[in-house]
Each structure stands twice: as C-alpha cells, then as structure tokens.
Amino acid sequence: MKYAITLASFRKIEPIEDTLAMLAKQGYDAIEMFGEPSEVDARKVLDSLKSYSLSVCGVTGMWGSISSDGWKRRLLSSDPVITQASEQYVIDCLKMCNILGGHEMNVCLFADDIQGVDRTHRIISANEKEHFAAKAVPIMRRLSRKAADYGIQLVLEPLNRYSTPYCTTAKDAISIAQRVESLGVLLDTFHMNIEEDLFKDAIQSSHKFLRHMHFADNNRKMPGFAHIDFSTILRSLSEIGYDGCISFEPNIPDGNYEHATKYGLDFVKRIAELHDKSTSA
Ligand code: LER
Ligand code: MN
8 A cells, every 4th residue: 555645735834845854754655746736846846756755646636725726626617718727727737747757636526606505505406416427527538538648547536515516425426437438536535424425335336446545534634633434444445455545635734743644644554454464364
C-alpha cells in the first residue's frame, strides 16, 4: 500500500518545501499536488520531491469552496463560458500533473447554484441526478481522453450534499463511470460517512472502478481522531484487492500538524498490517 497526503491541507501554513521535508520524515510515500497550476512552480517542486524521495500520485482538483477560484469550476453549468473554463482548468491541471510524474486527477461535479432549496437537507431527485449524469458523460469522455494523452486517469469523486448534490455516492459515480471509457472512481471516507449506507457496501460495489481513496475522519481530522471505523474500511479494501493509494486529506486549522499527521498515518498503517497478517495466516 502506498500512503500519500494532499498538499492542499498545508497550503496556507508554510512553504511547500518545509511540508515535504516533514512528510518524508514521517514516513509518507507520496503527495497529491493541489490543483492550482498558476500558483505552483512544478519543476521546482519536482526537485524538492526528488531530494526527499517522495513521489506524486496525482493532483487534487480544487473544486467548490476549498479554493477562492473554486466557484468558477463548474463542469455542469448551463453557462458555456463557465463550462469551457472548467474544462480548460482540468487540462491545465493535467499538464502540471504530467510534469510532476503523477497519474491521477479527481473530478467533482458542480453546476449552477440551486435557488430555493433547503440548504440543510440538500438533495435532488433521482430524475434530476440522471439529467446531470447524462450531461456529465460527454464532458467526462472528452476529458478522460485528454487525460489519457498525458498518461493520467481521471477519477470521479462523490462529495456530500452540503458541498454539491449531483454525485454524492459510489452508486452515482459508478453510474457515470460505466458510460465513460477509462474513468475511475475515488471514494473519500469523510463524504462517505455522510452519504453512504455502509462503507463496506460502497467499497464492494465500486471494486471495478475504485482507483483512489481519500482518508479523513468524520470531522475531517486525520483518521484516529474521531469515530469512523477505519478497520471496516481497510478490511473491505483488502477484500476487493484494492492496490491504489491511500491518500489522507485532513483539515489542518492551525499550523501544528506534526503530531496529527504522524499519529494518523501510524494508526492506519497499524490496522492495515493487522489485516494483512490475518489474511496471510
Ligand atoms: C473536497 O471536500 C474533497 O474531498 C476534495 O477531494 C476535492 O478535490
Ligand atoms: Mn476528497
């Protein structure tokens, strides 16, 4: 298993080089570069990565409110200027990913803001979901082909309803991935905890498409700091023979991440090793 972490989590804390030095010391294998190509000097980062023997698994798309420009990134907007800019955004990220030697980029589906919905229990009907899924298919086909030119696979990530309601479950993502050649799925434990019935079922049903995992606890802290059952998740991943990255995606509200990133990584590694021992015994 390869253990990675999203650099977006550290973006506001310190220069990238300092984060890389710490993560390498703590035992991470790889990073996910944040998808802000105009802010990243990819060749400089590549030099630092080499000196710390860290690799890049891919790029985290900065969709939605995680970035000040996120609102512009709406692949399902009804405004063609916005959709074209959003597709160009993915292409710019693919170019950066390619320079960094990464092989994946996540896509999350946003459309225009829905007026008049209950923002607390935001859900859309199955018919509306299918309408947006059908709209997503040709876009994802175009972008997946472009990604393949760079040796990169796009992975569709369901988010939770409070972020965007168009693709919120493994089932939603699979329904699109089945219609797009070479599109994979990324499952994120934080979002799954809100939207899925069972972690185990969501993982098992995704086995043909699952290429990447984001790990965070139910409060977006590192695993082991709240109450998601990572043992069940890791057992389910082992049962489907998952061999992709486990990439941590924590929120780090203050600069003191050293204990959390080390504790969370060791916590997950310990559980994974226990499962490995019990399956090989
Ligand atoms: C956002 O909540 C998220 O999970 C990210 O992976 C989006 O790129
Ligand atoms: Mn995620």
